[in-house]
Structure formats: structure tokens, C-alpha cells
Amino acid sequence: MKRPPKHAPVRIGSTDDLRLFQRMMATAITRPLSADDGLQSRWIDGRPMEKVAAEFIKPNDRLTSFERLELYNRMYWFRLFDAICDDCPGLQAALGERAFGRLAQAYLARYPSQSFTLRDLSSRLVRFIRERPSLTAPRTALALEIARFEWAQTVAFDGEFRPVVSAAALARTPPGRLRLGLQPYVTLLDLRHPIDSYVISVKRRDAMRSEASNTPDSTVTARERIRRVPLPRPSRTFVAVHRHDNRLFYKRLDPAAFRILEALSKGSTLTRAIAAAGPGATPARVRNWFKSWMALGWFCARGNKRGRRPS
Amino acid sequence: MPANRFNGHCDYGIGIGLRVPHYAHILSKKPVVDWFEIISENFMVEGGRPLELLDRILEQYRVVQHGVSMYFGSADKPDRTHMRRLKGLVKRTKTPWLSDHLCWGSVDGTYTHDLLPMPYTFAAARRTAEKIRQVRDYLEVPICVENVSSYAEFHASEMTEWEFLTEVVELADCGILLDVNNIYVSSKNHGFNPYDYVDNIPHGRVGQMHIAGHTKFEKYILDTHDHPVLDPVWKLYAHATELCGISATLLEWDDKIPSFDEVHNEALKANEFIDGAKRAAV
Numbered sequence: 167m168k169r170p171p172k173h174a175p176v177r178i179g180s181t182d183d184l185r186l187f188q189r190m191m192a193t194a195i196t197r198p199l200s201a202d203d204g205l206q207s208r209w210i211d212g213r214p215m216e217k218v219a220a221e222f223i224k225p226n227d228r229l230t231s232f233e234r235l236e237l238y239n240r241m242y243w244f245r246l247f248d249a250i251c252d253d254c255p256g257l258q259a260a261l262g263e264r265a266f267g268r269l270a271q272a273y274l275a276r277y278p279s280q281s282f283t284l285r286d287l288s289s290r291l292v293r294f295i296r297e298r299p300s301l302t303a304p305r306t307a308l309a310l311e312i313a314r315f316e317w318a319q320t321v322a323f324d325g326e327f328r329p330v331v332s333a334a335a336l337a338r339t340p341p342g343r344l345r346l347g348l349q350p351y352v353t354l355l356d357l358r359h360p361i362d363s364y365v366i367s368v369k370r371r372d373a374m375r376s377e378a379s380n381t382p383d384s385t386v387t388a389r390e391r392i393r394r395v396p397l398p399r400p401s402r403t404f405v406a407v408h409r410h411d412n413r414l415f416y417k418r419l420d421p422a423a424f425r426i427l428e429a430l431s432k433g434s435t436l437t438r439a440i441a442a443a444g445p446g447a448t449p450a451r452v453r454n455w456f457k458s459w460m461a462l463g464w465f466c467a468r469g470n471k472r473g474r475r476p477s
Numbered sequence: 478m479p480a481n482r483f484n485g486h487c488d489y490g491i492g493i494g495l496r497v498p499h500y501a502h503i504l505s506k507k508p509v510v511d512w513f514e515i516i517s518e519n520f521m522v523e524g525g526r527p528l529e530l531l532d533r534i535l536e537q538y539r540v541v542q543h544g545v546s547m548y549f550g551s552a553d554k555p556d557r558t559h560m561r562r563l564k565g566l567v568k569r570t571k572t573p574w575l576s577d578h579l580c581w582g583s584v585d586g587t588y589t590h591d592l593l594p595m596p597y598t599f600a601a602a603r604r605t606a607e608k609i610r611q612v613r614d615y616l617e618v619p620i621c622v623e624n625v626s627s628y629a630e631f632h633a634s635e636m637t638e639w640e641f642l643t644e645v646v647e648l649a650d651c652g653i654l655l656d657v658n659n660i661y662v663s664s665k666n667h668g669f670n671p672y673d674y675v676d677n678i679p680h681g682r683v684g685q686m687h688i689a690g691h692t693k694f695e696k697y698i699l700d701t702h703d704h705p706v707l708d709p710v711w712k713l714y715a716h717a718t719e720l721c722g723i724s725a726t727l728l729e730w731d732d733k734i735p736s737f738d739e740v741h742n743e744a745l746k747a748n749e750f751i752d753g754a755k756r757a758a759v
Binding site for chain 2: 167168174175176177178179180181182183184185187188189191192195196221222223224226227228229233234235237238241242245246249278279280281282283284285322323324325326327350351409412413
């Protein structure tokens with residue numbers, strides 16, 4: 167968003183005036199909340215916010231201009247924070263609520279939503295964690311992997327489906343010339359931690375907490391008894407996040423199988439992809455892997471994946 | 478008006494919003510419902526469960542699309558990606574009309590994901606109407622714009638909200654989705670008479686109505702959609718129905734969502750007021 171005008175237009179007589187007015191108000195409501203979850207007391211140029219708000223917002227008999235603007239400021243942050251918590255339960259669990267809150271606020275301030283849908287809200291979180299590692303220290307490496315994994319879930323949930331390449335079509339093309347695309351909703355992840363197991367544990371914990379809070383004898387203590395999920399220990403993990411029958415799945419992959427899929431997704435021919443897999447890719451194993459991947463419908467014609475990768 | 482050019486000449490009756498907690502019930506029990514309203518953005522995706530579910534609903538029910546992020550009132554041009562995806566969804570659902578809000582929410586390509594009130598000026602009305610026309614011409618489906626609930630008013634405004642709504646819909650030649658709960662909420666927050674609002678809009682342009690619950694706080698009312706409809710809103714709905722005719726009516730319940738039957742029964746209470754309007758018309 168461009169810098170707002172020094173003062174909101176007194177009269178809105180053109181589309182340009184309307185744009186300046188909207189820039190002013192949008193800047194005000196998207197500014198991070200103060201320490202007590204309110205509108206900041208000073209405007210970006212240092213003037214008292216009460217004075218700035220009064221320039222364009224009418225007070226009424228119950229609320230000042232400042233308080234009316236504050237309602238929108240709060241609703242903006244609460245809405246976006248809820249959305250990012252929904253998208254990133256694993257990251258929140260790994261960092262803790264406070265650190266995650268700081269990360270989310272800094273992220274949304276640096277990368278406010280550029281999409282008409284909240285579904286894309288965390289699409290640039292991986293990039294941001296790389297840019298500001300101090301916000302996730304000392305767990306930045308883990309945070310990056312969880313953020314990649316959780317974005318992959320979003321992609322798997324409603325990413326594009328392309329027509330599946332048939333076995334007959336595969337058989338018609340010599341392996342030395344055959345190039346296959348991977349369905350856009352499939353994300354291959356080479357991880358240093360078993361993030362899939364970790365995210366499953368977090369979801370299970372959250373479900374139990376929710377259940378506990380719905381039972382008649384629910385107390386804070388009962389919920390607290392459901393302990394923190396231990397952080398994952400380092401262990402190289404190759405996983406495909408995908409969907410099948412429109413349900414979300416995480417499929418662990420053999421390292422050689424992962425390398426084949428990765429090479430194919432980068433445009434290698436089938437022959438080269440298998441060669442890149444190394445000694446673990448025996449003919450029998452490769453046959454089995456392909457049988458499974460074909461059954462899952464993972465292969466499609468090659469094409470550009472449109473805007474679905476975390477940047 | 479029961480059926481008019483703003484709602485595709487459809488007489489749709491009483492519907493409810495299609496919401497996630499009810500999916501399993503709807504698909505397994507197949508309850509009789511006049512129609513469902515879907516939030517367009519929830520289905521403007523490229524694949525997966527949302528579209529599978531939508532297709533199953535479309536096999537059995539009439540569906541009308543309701544959007545939350547077209548932002549007709551934003552100074553920005555309409556987002557092309559948004560429009561393209563929306564058109565794809567319109568073709569899929571064959572929605573007889575489409576609604577979105579008379580508000581703004583984005584500027585310079587940054588989205589607030591809120592329904593922000595407009596400054597009620599003639600220039601803003603012209604810009605908004607121009608965008609409604611552009612979107613309608615591209616989507617090739619009638620459009621109804623919904624009045625939003627608001628918590629702020631602006632010094633720059635040159636008219637009342639209902640005058641602004643009228644100015645926009647006349648310039649755009651589009652319909653109105655009259656949200657009587659939003660009128661009530663805004664009337665309390667801004668101190669106007671909600672009946673003045675309903676009395677002074679072009680009734681022939683109302684293609685649909687919304688009803689919903691709200692929450693009262695000490696100094697303001699929030700449009701929370703998490704309660705049954707309150708009495709003053711039902712009364713306003715009855716009044717609007719007398720003036721506008723029996724319109725397709727939709728109950729919005731978006732938070733603390735109870736069982737399907739509870740939501741549906743709450744929506745069907747509208748029949749009492751519709752019957753009253755019918756009797757008054759005889």
C-alpha cells in the first residue's frame with residue numbers, strides 16, 4: 167500500500183480523492199495494535215492519533231472518533247490473527263503463543279494480504295521467516311520446515327487437479343523422451359525433522375483440548391493436563407503432502423523415490439530421473455513406486471504451476 | 478418484489494447459508510431447503526474438497542452466490558484474477574443472481590478482509606456504480622448490492638446511507654440485497670431511524686433480503702451473526718416485506734453455529750411475517 171496523505175481529504179469529489187481517503191483509513195486500521203490491543207496513540211508522523219482520527223471520522227454520543235477507528239483496527243488484527251492461527255497450528259505449537267504472536271504480527275505488517283481470499287494469507291510466511299530469522303530463533307530451521315509443511319497442506323487441500331496421464335499414454339512414449347508433470351496439489355518436502363508426525367500430534371492435541379473444553383466438567387486444569395507436544399528430534403524425512411479422494415494425506419517416501427519424483431517435477435525425462443535416484447532405485451522397487459503413484463493419480467501433463475509455491 | 482430482473486426472475490423462498498458444520502447433515506439427511514447461499518470466495522478454488530462438496534450440493538439444491546471481497550466501493554479497479562475465478566464459479570453454480578457488499582476493503586492491492594463503510598459522496602457513488610456495471614457485464618449475471626453494518630461515519634459524507642445506496646443502484650441499474658439486520662445495527666450505532674432507511678429506498682430494486690442476529694455492547698452493536706434474529710429486526714423485516722414484496726430471504730448464522738435444524742427453523746420464522754404481508758396485501 168502506498169503512503170497515505172498527510173491529511174484525509176476534506177471533500178471526496180473524485181476517484182483520486184476516494185483513493186487517498188481509503189489509503190488513509192486502510193493505513194490506520196492495518197497498523198499493528200498497541201501493547202494493550204488498542205489503536206496506537208500516535209500516527210505515522212507522530213501526531214496524536216485522536217486528532218488524526220477526528221479529521222475524517224465523526225464521533226457520536228457514545229464513542230470518540232478514535233474509539234470508532236479502533237474498532238476496525240482491532241477487528242482487522244483479530245480476524246487475520248485467527249486466520250493465520252488456523253493455517254499454522256504446528257508453527258504456533260513449536261514457537262509458543264507469544265513468539266508466534268510476534269511473528270504473525272511482524273509478518274502481516276511486512277506482507278499484508280494481497281489476495282481477495284484469506285486462503286493465501288500465509289503464502290509468504292516461509293520467505294518472511296528467512297528474512298527475519300531473529301523472530302523464530304533459536305528454532306528458525308524447524309520453523310521454516312513447519313511453515314513449508316503447513317503451506318503444503320493448504321495447497322493439497324484445494325490446489326488444482328489436472329487430467330491424469332494414463333498408463334497407456336505412458337507406455338506409448340520411450341522412457342528417454344518421457345517427461346511427466348506432478349499434480350499441482352502435490353508438494354515434495356525434504357525435511358530435517360519428521361514434521362508430518364509432529365503436525366499430526368499437534369492436531370490430535372488440539373482436538374483433545376477442544377473436546378475437554380466441551381465437556382461439562384471442563385476446567386482450565388483439565389485442559390492443561392493435555393500437555394505440550396514435544397518438539398521433533400532431527401531425523402531426515404522425505405514426504406509428499408497430497409490429497410486422495412479429496413482428503414489430506416502425508417506420504418513418507420524412500421529417499422530414492424523422492425529423488426525420482428523431484429527430478430520428474432523439475433523436467434527430467436523418466437530415464438534421467440531414475441538414474442538420478444541412485445542405487446536404491448532397483449527395477450522392482452521403481453515398478454512398485456510407479457504403480458502406487460499412478461494409482462494415486464499424481465502424474466499429469468507437464469505445465470506451469472501457477473502461484474502455488476511458498477516464496 | 479418476489480421475482481424481478483435483479484434476482485433473475487426467481488421466486489426462491491427462504492434459504493440459509495451453507496456452512497461447514499452442516500455439510501454432513503445436509504449430504505446424509507438431504508433436508509428440504511428452498512435454497513442455499515454460498516460464500517463465493519470459499520469455492521473460488523482450483524480443486525479438492527470444496528468443489529466436490531459444492532457439486533454434490535448443486536445436484537440437489539438451488540444455490541445463490543454471495544461474495545465478500547469484490548469491494549465495489551474500492552477506488553482500485555476490479556481484480557482480474559478475482560473476476561475470472563468468480564466467472565468460473567458462476568458457470569458452475571448457474572446462480573440466477575449474485576450479491577456482494579456496498580463497501581470497500583482494499584486499496585493499492587492490499588486487502589483488509591473487512592467490509593468497510595463508504596464515504597457517502599456523489600463521486601464515490603459514481604465510481605462504485607461504474608465498477609458494479611463492469612463486474613455485471615463481465616459475469617453476465619444480475620447483481621444485488623448489500624448494505625453493510627457499520628461502526629464509523631465520515632465527515633466527508635454528503636448524504637445519508639440510504640440516499641447513497643439509492644444513488645448507486647440507480648446509476649448502476651442493479652438490485653439491492655436488503656440486509657435488515659445491518660440496517661438495524663447501523664441505526665443504533667449512528668442514531669438514525671431504521672424505518673426511514675427502509676421507507677426511502679427504491680423498493681422495486683430489492684432482489685433479496687438478509688436477516689441475522691447481532692450482539693449488543695455497552696456503546697455499540699456488533700453484527701456478529703451468532704444469535705437468533707432479534708425482535709426489532711423481525712419487525713423491520715415485516716415492514717420491509719410489506720413495502721418491497723416477498724423477497725428471497727436468507728438467514729445468516731456464521732459463528733457459534735447451532736444444529737442445522739435450529740438454524741433452518743429460525744429462518745423459517747420469516748414465514749410468519751411473509752404471511753402477515755400477504756394478508757396486509759389482500
